Amino acid sequence: MEGFFQRYLSLYRPLITKLNELMSTYELSYSLWQVIFYIKNNGPSTLVDIANQYNVEKPTITRRVQRLEDLQIVKQIPGMDKREKVIQLTEVGEEIYQACRNKITALEISIMDDIALEDQMILFQTLPKIQANIMKGDGSKSE
Amino acid sequence: MEGFFQRYLSLYRPLITKLNELMSTYELSYSLWQVIFYIKNNGPSTLVDIANQYNVEKPTITRRVQRLEDLQIVKQIPGMDKREKVIQLTEVGEEIYQACRNKITALEISIMDDIALEDQMILFQTLPKIQANIMKGDGSKSE
DNA sequence: TAAAAATAGTTACCATAGATAACTGTTACC
DNA sequence: GGTAACAGTTATCTATGGTAACTATTTTTA
Numbered sequence: 371m372e373g374f375f376q377r378y379l380s381l382y383r384p385l386i387t388k389l390n391e392l393m394s395t396y397e398l399s400y401s402l403w404q405v406i407f408y409i410k411n412n413g414p415s416t417l418v419d420i421a422n423q424y425n426v427e428k429p430t431i432t433r434r435v436q437r438l439e440d441l442q443i444v445k446q447i448p449g450m451d452k453r454e455k456v457i458q459l460t461e462v463g464e465e466i467y468q469a470c471r472n473k474i475t476a477l478e479i480s481i482m483d484d485i486a487l488e489d490q491m492i493l494f495q496t497l498p499k500i501q502a503n504i505m506k507g508d509g510s511k512s513e
Numbered sequence: 514m515e516g517f518f519q520r521y522l523s524l525y526r527p528l529i530t531k532l533n534e535l536m537s538t539y540e541l542s543y544s545l546w547q548v549i550f551y552i553k554n555n556g557p558s559t560l561v562d563i564a565n566q567y568n569v570e571k572p573t574i575t576r577r578v579q580r581l582e583d584l585q586i587v588k589q590i591p592g593m594d595k596r597e598k599v600i601q602l603t604e605v606g607e608e609i610y611q612a613c614r615n616k617i618t619a620l621e622i623s624i625m626d627d628i629a630l631e632d633q634m635i636l637f638q639t640l641p642k643i644q645a646n647i648m649k650g651d652g653s654k655s656e
Numbered sequence: 657t658a659a660a661a662a663t664a665g666t667t668a669c670c671a672t673a674g675a676t677a678a679c680t681g682t683t684a685c686c
Numbered sequence: 687g688g689t690a691a692c693a694g695t696t697a698t699c700t701a702t703g704g705t706a707a708c709t710a711t712t713t714t715t716a
Contacts, residue, residue, distance in 0.1 A: 374621050374633075375532065376550075377640040379543070382525055383568060383674090384647045389518065390701095400522070401702070407519075418664060425526060430703055432666060453664040453711045478517050481646040485639055490517075492635045496628055497520040503624040504527045526703090544673070561693060573674055575695060596682045596693040 392473050396466050397441060403470060405434050406443060406459065410467050414447055414458040425505075438463075535616050539609050540584060546613060548577050549586060549602065553610050557590055557601040581606075 389400045398406075408423055409415050417431045424431075435457060438444040443463035449456040459467060482490055532543045541549075551566055552558050560574045567574075578600060581587040586606035592599040602610060625633055 372618050372621060374625070374637065375528070375617065377637060378524070378528070380567070381521070381640055381644045381647070384644060385518070385521070388647055399701080400518075416664075424523070426702095427704060428665065429667080429705085433702090436666095451664080451712070455665065474518065475515050478515060481643050482517070483646060485642060489635050489639050492632050493639055494517065494520060496632050496636055497524055499628060500624050501520075501524045501527060503626060504524070504531055542672080559693075569673090570675060571694065572676085572696080576673090579695095594683070594693080598694065 388477065389474070392477060393470055396470065398466070398470065402434055402438060402443075403474075405431070405438060406463065406467050406470070409444065409457060409459055410464075414449075414456045416449075416454045416456055418454075531620065532617070535620060536613055539613065541609070541613065545577055545581060545586075546617075548574070548581060549606065549610050549613070552587065552600060552602055553607075557592075557599045559592075559597045559599055561597075 386400055389403075393399060393403060404424055405420055408420050412419070417428060417435060420435075421428050421431045435444060435455075438457075439446075442460055443466055444457045445460050447456050447458050485493075529543055532546075536542060536546060547567055548563055551563050555562070560571060560578060563578075564571050564574045578587060578598075581600075582589075585603055586609055587600045588603050588606075590599050590601050628636075
């Protein structure tokens with residue numbers, strides 16, 4: 371099936387640009403959104419939790435979280451283990467989450483406009499399979 | 514269809530990392546491969562041709578081509594319009610193209626291992642549609 | 657239980673990839 | 687022949703992420 375990567379990757383830049391535009395109102399980008407999304411859906415979390423979820427290194431998450439703290443979207447809460455930094459959404463963070471969630475969902479719907487529902491289903495099921503196949507045996511820690 | 518972006522984007526980093534590993538033998542990355550791929554499939558081309566194809570700015574392509582010239586994978590050939598820089602694969606470039614093409618195709622096949630052929634077809638047809646939907650009305654010049 | 661190993665996070669530094677603005681040289685147009 | 691447009695380059699900036707080395711804790715283990 372030659373040409374899959376091409377098709378997949380040429381979608382990336384337009385999409386990420388669009389998403390970043392969408393969130394620029396809140397001085398956010400998609401990389402910051404991932405952190406917000408994660409702690410909204412998983413509750414108070416440590417930086418390592420988040421790093422594992424997205425297969426990125428710890429310093430990457432340190433930076434994202436620092437940015438979100440500056441924006442007062444997340445805050446640290448006390449935890450048992452003094453090594454860990456447990457973070458949570460602030461009230462402002464919750465509001466921004468909702469606003470972005472709405473915008474993102476609207477975009478998701480609009481770009482699927484002319485795609486048959488079954489085809490959407492297949493996309494949904496297939497992408498994670500492909501991801502698993504790539505990560506299978508690539509030496510990544512999340513395998 | 515909430516969650517599409519998440520599924521789509523979480524595939525990106527593992528994939529691009531894998532591709533870059535694949536090509537590191539030849540000191541290439543996927544961004545350089547795109548240029549090689551383009552001139553292999555479209556014949557001698559100008560930098561603007563390539564920039565338009567991938568929706569990136571001219572300086573981006575200037576740098577990629579400079580890198581490929583250093584690696585002696587592409588060379589400039591004389592053209593009518595002295596403004597233009599028409600580039601083509603060298604013999605070395607052709608060999609490297611073939612080697613990478615084989616590796617990439619093998620990877621494409623292996624990650625589609627457990628995906629039904631019809632589902633692969635649907636992926637192939639759907640991704641460009643989604644891309645068109647995103648680029649529709651985003652102010653990009655390639656619309 | 658004291659020493660060693662593992663873990664969480666941070667800092668400093670570097671690499672990749674791409675954008676914008678300003679510029680040179682060439683061609684097209686009127 | 688003078689102005690527009692175009693192709694390419696350079697310089698500078700941003701965003702994102704990686705690695706190595708470090709501190710401060712907690713866990714393991716001998």
